[in-house]
Amino acid sequence: MIVFRVNGSNSSGIGHIKRAIKLANSLKKKYKIVFLVDAIQNLPRHFVPSSFKIVEVYPQKSQYISEEGDANLCINILESESKISAVVVDDYRFSKVWEKIIRKNLTPNLCAFDDRGDVEHCCSVLVDSKYDGRGSSTRYEGKTNPECIKLLGPNYFFSPQRVKDEYDDNRDKRSVLITLGGGGNLEIMLPVINKLLDDIDREELKKIYLIEGPFSENAEKIKRIIKDSRLIIIKNAPDLTEYLTDVSVYIGSSGTTLFEALSLGCSCLSFSIAQNQLNDKKNLEDLGHYFHINNFENCNKNDFALLCKNFYLKRERIKELQKSANVKLDEFGVERVSNQLQTLIRGDDKVVPMQHKYKEKDKKGAFSKKNDKSFRKINDKDVNAYLYARNLKKNSDNMTINSLIPEVEHYNWWLTNERESYVMEHNGKPILYIWHQTKIVDSELYLFGGWFIASEKISPLDVMLALKYQLNLTNKTYPNVTWLAIIKKTNKFVKKLNEKYGFKMTSNEKFEIAIEKIFNKVDKNSFDFYYK
Incomplete structure (x- = not known):
């Protein structure tokens, strides 16, 4: 017999229950399956195969109070059952306190599921399929008993079985x-x-x-x-x-x-x-x-x-x-956990846990020869890094909009904007973003753009290199098109930099009108207007 202690509610959802059922289905041919739940109404009956026995831990409106109390109730409920081969627990309320009591009184074979990474456990097998980058394999260091077998990372996620005649990667289902x-x-x-x-x-x-x-x-x-x-x-x-x-x-x-x-x-x-x-x-x-x-x-x-x-x-x-995902989710997670649990029950040598090999993202750019920096056109993989950089205080303080850009607003803009944007990288890490686009104002085509830092380690020379790269690019793509720009009055460095590359402060009424239409929230008391 294998006993599952699970529960579901409006706050915790049903993910724990669904995960337990998938594992139980892989074991039901060899073992009797018993589910212990707080109350029957917390486990939709049609979710569970009819061959599984369901037992209430808290009938007649009694309620959970503590880990110790729950463990002792479970022991009392199961004392008349036949030999218990293993207990599987998937419930955020329980930790090493509950697990120690169960292992001492029912069976030492206990498999615990968790995805928080900060809870101590005392179990035979710990399963946490959450992907945590480089830290996936070390999430529970010092938080388990020494003999615990830790199955950590996305190799142990319970992905659905793919049905090939239904799953077609190339078909747009709309x-x-x-x-x-x-x-x-x-x-x-x-x-x-x-x-x-x-x-x-x-x-x-x-x-x-x-x-x-x-x-x-x-x-x-x-x-x-x-x-x-x-x-x-x-x-x-x-x-x-x-x-x-x-x-x-x-x-x-x-x-x-x-x-x-x-x-x-x-x-x-x-x-x-x-x-x-x-x-x-x-x-x-x-x-x-x-x-x-x-x-x-x-x-x-x-x-x-x-x-x-x-x-x-x-x-x-x-x-x-x-x-181009670095980490692939396959359909063998249930099988891997099931095999480990059955190996434990049989007393065989333990299965060696699979660890995902972390690899760095591959981003290629066209390298410039000076300063060992590279430039590349941005793509959708930059969507979050771009927002993080834009919201740095050093950037927002010099923008026409000083407030932080919310995630939803940024994603909407990202999917619909017409900018040409590039990132300057050093050793594959973004250090500055540059952008430009065109707009027709009163039948005249204008260029406007900007830049903002992505790293505190950037130097004035890096900014000069980026602006030069941008101007060389736009000179080839948009010859004879007038540049318009706004620069905060207090930003002396950027003023001098732009003037070095040919930008001039304008008092031309035509340019001023165009700038006000392009930068619709610009404050003339805070910004100077430039053209090139």
Whole structure:
């Protein structure tokens, strides 16, 4: 017998339950499976195969109080059962306190799932499939018992099994899946649904699957409001693979389903709605996922709805990002964990854990011969680094807009802007961004642009090199086109630099009018106007 201690709720969702069921399904031919849950209503019965036994730990409205109390209840419940081969626990409430009691009184074979990285465990096997870059393999150093076998990193993520006749990487399904996970207030997705259905025609957008989980709220309200037949509400589906293989775009929380969607080739726009869903964007980028919003709670929801539209319309462009992912999610995670657990039960030599080999991102640029610096045109892989640099205080203080640019606003701009942008790198690391674009004002074509730093280590010579590179580039591409620029009155270095390369302060009324139309929020008391 193998016992699973799991639970689900509106706050924790159902990812823990779904993960446990996948592992249990791989073991059910050899072992009797028992699920211990707080209450039956916390485990949708149709999620679980009928052959699995489900037992309530807290019947008759009693509630969880402590790890020790829960462990002792589980022991009492299982004392009449036959030999217990192993216990699997997947529940944020439990740590080494619960695990020590279970291992002492039921079985030493205990497998714990976690993805937080900061909790101490006492178990035989610890599984954490979260990708944490270089730190993936060291997340639990000093936090486990010495003999613990640690299965860490994306090799142990439970990706869905791919069905080849349904999964076609080259087919554009023209459909969207929207989910908040197993719970959440679905009404916050109403602006998104309306925007997609109102602004995109039926030929371009055929279906929107809205996932209603066991703990979701306001699904009925959405049904009453939205009458468009393209909206299909999927209620309490135990497995979303069928729907993920039928869509081009995933829009939703960054829980388990996001990584399932990535493994199946969906273009993904994600956001965090719980503490355990906060992610380091650099780690997501290694998975080929670049569009994620950590501060979703405070974002403008109408701007987010617009982003969903822009993202959907650019889905094929975004899909290219996944093809160069440094970390691939395969479909063998369940098998790897199952094999390790069965090896433990049999008492065989342990399986050597697989560790993902971290590799640096490959970014190639055209190298300039001076100062050992390189320039390259930016691409979608730069989307987050560009925002980080733009929001540095040294940059924002010299901009016409001094406030920090929110993630959603930046992503909308990124997907729709017409700038030509380049990055200056040193040893593959960005140190400065330069950009320019053209605009017709009163029948006259003008060039305007700018630059901002990406590193504190940049020197005045680097800035001079970047401006020279830009001017040489635009002289070839846009000969005889007038440059217009604004420079903060207090920024003496940039003034001198631009004057060195031929920019002059203007009092020409024609140029001033053009500058005011191009830079529509410019304050003449704070900025000087230049032309070249």
